[in-house]
Amino acid sequence: MAASRRFRPVVLILLAATVAVAPSASGARAAAGAQTLVVASTADGYYENPKLPSIGKYPTNANIFETLVRMTPNYAVVPDLATRWQFIPPNTWRFHLRRGVRFQNGARFDANAVKYTMGRLAASGSGAYIGIDKKAAIRSVDPYTVDITPSFPNRRLLEQLVHPENSIVAPGSTPNHPVGTGPFKFVSYRRNREIVVQRWDGYWGPKPRLQRITFKFVPDANARALALESGAVEAAFDIPRESAATVASHRGLRIARSPVGAYEALYFDIRGASGFDLGQDAAIRQAVELGIDRSVIVKDVWRGNASVIQTMIPPSILGPYAGLVQGFAYNPGQAGRILDDDGWKLGGDGIRVKNGRRLSLTLVVGFPNADIHGAMPEAVQAMLRQVGIDLKVVKAPDENTYSSTLSAGQGDLFAEVGNQNDANPCFLPDLLFYFKGTSHGDYGYRFGPGGAFDQVIESKCRTGVSEAAAKQGAAQAMRILVDEQRIVVPVAGVFRIYGLSTKVKGFQPNPSQTNQSWLTVWLAK
Amino acid sequence: MKGYLLRRLAYLVPVLVGISLLAFGLGRLAPGDPARDVIARTTGHQPTHREVLAERHRLGLDRGPAVQYLSWVGHAVRGDLGISYTSGEPVARAIGDTLPLTLELAAAAFLLSLLLGVPLGLLAAARSWSWVDHAVRTVALVGASVPGFWVAYLLILAFSVHLHVFPPFGTGGLSHLVLPAVTLALFDIALLARLTRAAVLETLGEDHVRTARAKGLAERRVLVMHALRPALIPLVTWSGMSFGYLLGYSVVVETVFAWPGLGYTAVLAIQARDYPFIQAFALVMAVVFVGLNLAVDLLYPHIDPRTSFSSAQSSADEG
DSSP states (O other), rough: OOOHHHHHHHHHHHHHHHHHSSOOOOHHHHTTTTTEEEEEEOOOOOOOOSSSTTTSSSSSSSOOOOSSSSEOOOOEEEEOOOOOOOOETTTTEEEOOOSOBBBHHHHHOSHHHHHHHHHHHHHHHHGGGGSSSTEEEEEEEEEEEEEEEOOOOOOTHHHHTSSGGGGOOTTTTTSSSOOOOEEEEEEEEEEEEEEEEOOOOOOSSOOOOOOOEEEEEEOOHHHHHHHHTEEEEEEEESHHHHHHHHHHSTTTEEEEEEEEEEEEEEEOOTTOTTTTTGGGGGHHHHHHHHHHHHHHHHIISTSSSEOOOOSSSOHHHHHGGGGGGOOOOOOHHHHHHHHHHTTTTETSSSSSEETEEEOOEEEEEEOOOOOGTTTTTHHHHHHHHHHHHHHEEOOOOOOHHOOOHHHHHHSSEEEEEEEESSOTTTHHHHHHHHOOOOOOSSSSHHOOOHHHHHHHHHIIITTOOOOHHHHHHHHHHHHHHHHHHSSSSEEEEEEEEEETTTEEESSSOSSSSGGGOOOOOOEEO | OOOHHHHHHHHHHHHHHHHHHHHHHHHHHHHOOOHHHHHHHHHHHHHHHHHHHHHHHHHTSOOOHHHHHHHHHHHTTTTTBBBBBOOSSSSHHHHHHHHHHHHHHHHHHHHHHHHHHHHHHHHHTTTTHHHHHHHHHHHHHHHHHSSSSHHHHIIIIIIIIIIIOSSSSSSSSHHEEEEHHHHHHHHHHHHHHHHHHHHHHHHHSSSHHHHHTTTTTTTTHIIIIIIIIHHOOOOOOOOHHHHHHHOOOHHHHHHHHTTHHHHHHHHHHHHHTTTHHHHHHHHHHHHHHHHHHHHHHHHHHHHTOOOOOHHHHHHHHOO
16 A cells, blocks of 8 residues: 555656647647648658659659649540640650649749750659650740650650659749649648648639648558548558458548559569579469469458459550450369379379479569568468469568569569559550560560560550550550460459548549549548 | 777777678678669659669769778768668758657657666565566566567557547657657566666675665665665666667667658668668667767766776776
């Protein structure tokens, strides 16, 4: 009793301190205004390149900027700062600009602003990938018409310009005070903490209903979910799939899932050196394809937040040509027969053997990190064992280690989760699988089939002018990769998972998080 | 004391040279290529082999290791720690922005561990083998065993989601500091309680404590003045090391609580092979760690008059 009396003042002091330091959260939020939204975003990935900083643009798009053309959640290209456009052979794109648009600093948006932006893209190096470099020609036809001629024949420029990195910036704006034409204007940015924007009343389009948005950088996915549950934020990006059901069951919260915008896939190294050369055997590639029950992975690993897809490209981007890729169904019996016919006979331990060599593959997991794949590697390992294939799983601790392992060819299979952030249907097949001219460390060298595939990329993707030609080319390219060469095993088409307060209305989940619009969003009372 | 201080500061030079060599070498031994990461970060797409080669040239990574190291050291001694590959901002500015936050968090956790760990250990020693002792030791065992990130989630769940008492993440005031500081301190509280208990129990059996009791001193005075004070030397030594541990372990806590300190920024830098930041981080941490241990050494004579700077020096030399 004496001891408890002695400690009583300490306990009282601690309690008083707790009450004193506890924030009056509700009061603070009420004072901030009814149309003030706080979003838990992913880690701060902004880059302060003095020639063209990415603050407010990419990866967290604060809607300060706009692009000449914009991408809908279905990956369609629609007008934004350009109202129409045309291709002028051999390699020029003419854009007719929207009139009556002003930047948030009051300056007029016109062809000079486009020239300025393209100049910054070229100087920073960010535009080299799409042919906007020092050799590109940008010409004002008149104040509201501009011609862009990339440094190499680039028929996909239009679809690439939707990426927020290619946003139009105000001439003369300073690196750390971004100025665009978007519905929200910059207020403040603190590295690794937050970026704050507020409504731009001079916006040319329908006025945003939100007064202010604060994007808080919360790198830990579980912490984002908990922040949403605590009421500290009203929206959160990339809720962990394991928490989605819990968040949805929480009173006052809901989950919004986008259409497929990301994918999980396995790639076979078809040019591996000794020790990692089994990917050169087409029968093994086919057996692996047939031996994986993707519906189980979608249900148990992705917890239903994905769907079984036949290509790694979001199906909506291929449009009517998606059917060109047939894909495959789970058939372990056929997988076993194919291996039998190829001379791989079951050994005493259940693993197949041919000429004294065990059928043992190495799966490298790590893009963008190993965690995002969850238990997929172990699930695939168990499934392939059923058909007599031994799978060793190597989990790279980070993306750099993964890239290094891939460059060195230290694996038979490589697992990746990737995104489609622009409207170019050929983006992924061209970037990852085009073989001609590649070096040993490149994706194209490891995974590119060459021959007919490269021809499709060249004839349809790179020189086909119309969007339809690109879609057809991308579908044909995926057909070669999945149906014919069986280099790519699409595992799952992944939905983006956004956590929202039920007060948040008008939110249209975009499969590309960096293209997420907040223009139509508002808060119910 | 002045001479001792100067000698200790002189030791810092070879330590920093060694640390800089280690940080430089280990960073480059890790697999991966920062050029690839920089392109992906600035353009939003995976680079081709040709682009990577061009970026390596721009970053100076195609030069020999010795040239790179000497160039970096040459700039560093003039206060130029380079430009961060991950953010594009000067490294010195990034460290200046983030180090105070980590120090604030570590200091709060350190204070908590002292305020709770020492009294708990003392209480357990005073009531050794009683239920109080068992309870303290059990709590300490649990505190030292549970992973920090798990504790962090539990605290957020309890105090942010259910009780709405503290914010779940971020900086902004004392209220934001509570949960990350408690999470960070938990392991330290547990260890300090056990250490204090062991040290005090050892001194309680010594002659001077028996004499003090025989003289009829109050038990509280015996405990604090005659048992705890001699036990302070190992506790202070451990505290210097502990603060270094708190700085290092803050990485996990900073990530979960979106506390934009030096640890969290260093993790991003390591993942991206941001050599300028990694090297500067190692140097700064070495300076802080050496400085803390120097401060601890300077404290010894004040705690125990039997120690002097000459004996402190000889013990440091032996260590």
